[in-house]
Amino acid sequence: MKEKIYTIPINEAFEQKGFCPFCYIRKKLEKEAVEYTLGPAMMEPDFRIFTNERGFCQRHMRELNGLRNALSLALVEDTHLDVVEGLFEDVLKPEKRSVFKKEKSKKAVFAEKLKLLTNSCAVCEKVDKTFLDYIETFVFMLKTEKGFPETVLSSDGFCIEHFASIAEKACEILSSSDFEKHFVPIIEMQKKRVNGFHENIKKFEESFDYRNAGKPLEVPKDILVKTGYLLNGEFDL
């Protein structure tokens, strides 16, 4: 059962007591995927084809550069450039006259493919796929793992980015009664978390009022960054 592979890392993520258990999982998956790309994947023709076609987003390209594995990175960039260059060659070839009216002009196809290339990332896609399996397993665990709902309810909750994915999956796979029993309490917990941050943001704003000048700040100094984590998921500064 594929779920079993994910159960242990999910429990481990809750034990970390970080900002959001799924931010922790995501970060770990991204690190592993970046290392895999310039490590074992070099010997995996299927994944090489995948990276050749997709390329990388800027963030992951930066992380690949950070690994300081110059030869592997050169090889990956080389074969990806083959694909990029191929697009240029195609568009510049003289077009054969055709009696059939084409649906799209060669120029439009070129621009479209180039756009697709810049919007795709082999690491993001690999991570997204596994991440969704984790989200699904998490929702299953709510109704199958004894004591797990209590673990979740004693945590600080999630960032909204990941809570949105969890809520989507919960709506999709939980029956109405399971949703009511296992998921509504989590929505209530998450609402409290959002409310706590909101109150603190208001207090932070009030500290700028001249009438509060000199008074000690009542909220954590990093409230803006932490609210950013809440809304968008944990990020590196």
Ligand SMILES: [Zn+2]
């Ligand atoms: Zn998160």
Ligand SMILES: [Zn+2]
């Ligand atoms: Zn990416």
